[in-house]
Amino acid sequence: EANAWIFTFFVPHDVPALIELLGGDEGFVAKLDQFFADGHFDPSNEPSFHIPWLYNYAGVPHKTQERVRQIFSSAFHTGPGGLPGNDDAGATSAWYVLAALGLYPVAPGSGMLQLSSPLVERATIHLHPSFYGGGTFVIEVEGQAPDNHYIQSVSLDGAALQRTYITHEEIVRGGTLYFVLGPEPSSWGVGG
Numbered sequence: 001e002a003n004a005w006i007f008t009f010f011v012p013h014d015v016p017a018l019i020e021l022l023g024g025d026e027g028f029v030a031k032l033d034q035f036f037a038d039g040h041f042d043p044s045n046e047p048s049f050h051i052p053w054l055y056n057y058a059g060v061p062h063k064t065q066e067r068v069r070q071i072f073s074s075a076f077h078t079g080p081g082g083l084p085g086n087d088d089a090g091a092t093s094a095w096y097v098l099a100a101l102g103l104y105p106v107a108p109g110s111g112m113l114q115l116s117s118p119l120v121e122r123a124t125i126h127l128h129p130s131f132y133g134g135g136t137f138v139i140e141v142e143g144q145a146p147d148n149h150y151i152q153s154v155s156l157d158g159a160a161l162q163r164t165y166i167t168h169e170e171i172v173r174g175g176t177l178y179f180v181l182g183p184e185p186s187s188w189g190v191g192g
Helices: 004-008 015-021 024-037 051-057 061-075 088-101 167-170
Strands: 113-114 121-126 137-143 151-158 166-167 174-182
Touching: 004 024, 004 137, 004 166, 015 024, 015 061, 024 051, 024 061, 051 061, 051 113, 088 167, 113 167
Parallel strands: 137 174
Antiparallel strands: 113 166, 121 137, 151 174
């Protein structure tokens, strides 16, 4: 299913412990950089889907933003073979949709979705009224442009959000998640 490189990072349930085992933030980021530089990421196979978002946990969210955008441009397109792999019952398509919204559940079931720069300018998620009373959850993006893939700021219902994740509870309450993007890395999410 995967190789030792990919499974080294397959600890979605306890990323802080993995960071500690791999030498703290600095050692962890160096290992992630080597993983990507040596071509170990596989956009067609689920065990590696979460790995670009691990930079968020080590205090360098701009690297998550860079990697996710690189994956969009290198692995997905509208021609033949534009969806890597065989989609595994929609897994790869789901990765694309979530990443395009700027959200990803590194540890499904944890109630947390990591943030990255969305591809959309606006998206509305209609929450099923039988399960959630929030109505809609809207994602809005200011500064969407080909070279603007770094998050400058994020707010949730007008309140600044410095952390690199949003919770399931925050989404199902409904509201607006507002991203501002720019061409250079910012201090957003660092230490958040």
